[in-house]
Amino acid sequence: MENIVGQKPALRWAVHGSLLALVLLWVFPTAGLLVSSFRTSDQISGSGWWQAMLPQEQNRTLRAKAPDTQTVENGLHVIEGNLFETPATITAWGVSSRAIDDFAPGDTAPLRKGGTVTLAANGDYRFEHTEAFTGKRGQRLFVTATSPPEFTFENYESMLFDERNSEGIGQAFLNTFIVTVPATVIPILIAAFAAYALAWMDFPGRALLIALVVALLVVPLQLALIPLLKLHNTVGIGKGFVGVWLAHTGFGMPLAIYLLRNYMVGLPRDIIENARVDGATDFQVFVKIILPLSFPALASFAIFQFLWTWNDLLVAMVFLIDATGDTTVMTKHIVELLGTRGGNWEILATAAFVSIVVPLAVFFLLQKYLVRGLLAGSVK
Numbered sequence: 001m002e003n004i005v006g007q008k009p010a011l012r013w014a015v016h017g018s019l020l021a022l023v024l025l026w027v028f029p030t031a032g033l034l035v036s037s038f039r040t041s042d043q044i045s046g047s048g049w050w051q052a053m054l055p056q057e058q059n060r061t062l063r064a065k066a067p068d069t070q071t072v073e074n075g076l077h078v079i080e081g082n083l084f085e086t087p088a089t090i091t092a093w094g095v096s097s098r099a100i101d102d103f104a105p106g107d108t109a110p111l112r113k114g115g116t117v118t119l120a121a122n123g124d125y126r127f128e129h130t131e132a133f134t135g136k137r138g139q140r141l142f143v144t145a146t147s148p149p150e151f152t153f154e155n156y157e158s159m160l161f162d163e164r165n166s167e168g169i170g171q172a173f174l175n176t177f178i179v180t181v182p183a184t185v186i187p188i189l190i191a192a193f194a195a196y197a198l199a200w201m202d203f204p205g206r207a208l209l210i211a212l213v214v215a216l217l218v219v220p221l222q223l224a225l226i227p228l229l230k231l232h233n234t235v236g237i238g239k240g241f242v243g244v245w246l247a248h249t250g251f252g253m254p255l256a257i258y259l260l261r262n263y264m265v266g267l268p269r270d271i272i273e274n275a276r277v278d279g280a281t282d283f284q285v286f287v288k289i290i291l292p293l294s295f296p297a298l299a300s301f302a303i304f305q306f307l308w309t310w311n312d313l314l315v316a317m318v319f320l321i322d323a324t325g326d327t328t329v330m331t332k333h334i335v336e337l338l339g340t341r342g343g344n345w346e347i348l349a350t351a352a353f354v355s356i357v358v359p360l361a362v363f364f365l366l367q368k369y370l371v372r373g374l375l376a377g378s379v380k
Contacts, residue, residue, distance in 0.1 A: 030356070030360075031049075032049040032050075033349055033352055033353045033356070034353055035049040035052050036049050036345065036346065036349035037155055037156070037346070037349045037350040037352075037353045038151040038152060038153070038155065039052060039150070039151060039152070039346060039349075040150055040152055040154075040346060041344060041345065041346050042058065042060070042147075043056065043147075043149075043150055044345045044346055044349075045345070046058045046147075052149060052151075053149050054149065055146050055147065055148050055149065056146070056147060056149075057091070057144060057145070057146045057147075058144070058145060058147065059100060059142070059143075059144050060142075060143055060144075060145055061097075061140055061141075061142055062083040062084075062140070062141050062142075062143060063137065063138045063139070063140050063141070064079060064081060064083070064117075064125055064127065064138040064139045064140075064141060065079055065080075065081045065138050066135075066136060066137055066138045067079065067132070067133035067134055067135050067136075067138070069081075070127075070132065070133050075130070076128050076129065076130060077115075077127075077128070077129045077130070077131065077132050077133055078126065078127065078128055079125075079126070079127040079133060079138075080124075080125065080126050080127075081124075081125060082122070082123045082124050082125070083119075083123040083125060083141065083143065084122075084123040084145075086147065086150060087122075087147075087148065088122075088123060088145040088146065088147040088148075089121055089122065089145060089146045089147075090105050090119065090120075090121050090122075090123060090143050090144065090145045091105070091121075091144050091145065091146060092104060092105075092143070092144045093105070093119050093141060093142060093143040093144065094109070094141075094142045095109050095111060095112070095117065095139070095140075095141060095142070096112075096142070097142060100142035100143075100144065101144055103119070105119065105120055105121035106118070106119075106120060106121065107119070111127075111129075111139065114129055114130075114131065115127060115128055115129030115130075115131075115133070116128050116129075117139065117141070119141065119143075123143075123145075125141070127139065155346045155347060155349070155350040156350055156354075158347060158350075159347060159350045159351055159354065160354075169330075169333060169351060169354065171326070171328065172328050172329055172330045172332070172333035173330060173354070175326075175327055175328060175329050175330075176310060176329045176330045176331075176358075178241060179241065179244055179245070179248075179309065179316065179320075179329055180306060180309045180310045182241075182245045183244065183245050183248035183249065183252075183305070183309045184302055184305045184306045184309060186245060186249045187248070187249045187252040187253050187256050187305060188256065188298060188301060188302055188305070190249070190253065191253055191256035191257045191260055191301075192260055192286075192290075192291065192294070192298065193286070194253075194257045194261075195256075195257050195260035195261040195263075195264050196264055196282075196286050196290050198210055198213075198257070198261045199261050199264040199265040200264065200265075200272060200282075200285075200290075201282060210261070213254050213257050213258055213261075214254075214258065216253075216254035217254045217255060217258060219254075221251055221314070221315075222314075224250075224251070225314070225315070225318050226318075228247060228250065229243075229318055229319065232246070232247075232319070239319055239320060239321045240319075240320065240321065240327065241320075241327065243319040243320075244315060244316060244319040244320055247315050247318075247319050248305075248309050248312070248315060251315070252305050252308070252309075255301075256301050256305070259297060259300075259301055260294065260297055260298070260301065263294055263296075263297035264290055264294055264297075267289075267290065267293050267294070271289060272285055272289060272290075275288075275289055295369075296369060296372040299366060299369035299370065299372075300369065300370050300372075303362060303363070303366050303369070303370050306359075306362055307359050307362065307363070310330075310358060310359050311331065311359065312329075312331065313329075313331040313332060313335070316329045316331065316332055317332065320332075330354075330355040331355065333351070334348070334351050334352060334355060337351055
């Protein structure tokens with residue numbers, strides 16, 4: 001392929017352009033999720049993540065201190081304070097939602113119930129009235145303010161340590177591991193034995209079994225969910241971790257057998273025949289020769305199966321019990337957050353990034369095995 005691409009510049013540019021598009025398609029959403037997980041809700045609602053490093057102008061509704069904080073100075077009732085918790089610069093402001101930019105910083109505006117208010121550019125305000133201010137809540141002020149970029153770890157503290165969220169996401173994180181690890185190991189163990197038998201053992205019906213495996217590759221997942229769940233209920237497995245392990249094993253088995261069999265059948269025949277001449281059994285050939293030589297293919301499928309199982313939502317919703325919440329996985333937990341914390345985008349972004357941390361770590365740590373397994377057998 002290198003020669004073909006090298007001789008045709010148009011094809012080379014097409015390949016490079018496709019790779020660049022795939023990289024950007026993967027990097028931009030991930031970077032956006034990471035940046036958003038460190039931003040405040042006001043910053044997220046005010047601008048996109050790509051503008052996170054720039055100051056942003058927002059229209060905000062802020063409330064002054066309550067009347068019970070007023071003091072008396074020279075016969076005037078006074079309320080003083082600052083509107084902002086974090087530094088910001090006011091460019092315009094008002095005392096009514098119908099006119100939020102009537103005044104400039106430093107101006108004094110009359111209040112509807114009497115008295116005046118003076119607001120500085122840094123958010124310092126001063127209410128004055130000859131009579132006492134009444135009511136339980138402070139006066140609302142409408143400001144247009146420019147805020148500097150703001151990043152915080154509070155989203156992660158809220159998600160991981162706040163009692164409202166920590167128990168749910170911690171249990172969901174553990175449940176995802178409980179589902180993913182066995183659902184990755186079991187199909188590999190079974191598929192490796194089956195792939196060796198279909199590649200190197202002679203028995204009646206082998207070609208038919210290979211054709212059946214290829215046929216199962218095209219069976220839609222959605223088509224088999226309900227019949228498989230009914231089978232689980234009939235044999236007494238029901239919903240739970242055992243059920244989801246078996247479901248993932250069944251759905252991943254055809255592809256695993258197909259990939260591993262195609263890899264094993266390409267291993268050097270001389271090595272296997274010499275081992276058999278020396279008296280090695282099929283099990284000894286499988287354990288001492290086939291498995292070590294097939295490690296790249298095994299690692300590649302393990303990575304694919306791990307990522308698929310970790311990010312799965314559909315199978316988990318069908319085969320796990322959700323009523324108690326004891327078996328909720330990360331993907332299901334994020335869906336529940338969309339219902340309960342749908343307006344808190346900073347919390348949702350943080351939960352989503354916590355969910356993809358493990359797949360990212362697996363991909364970057366094992367990418368050399370993934371590439372080696374995908375390229376194995378491509379060059380003779």
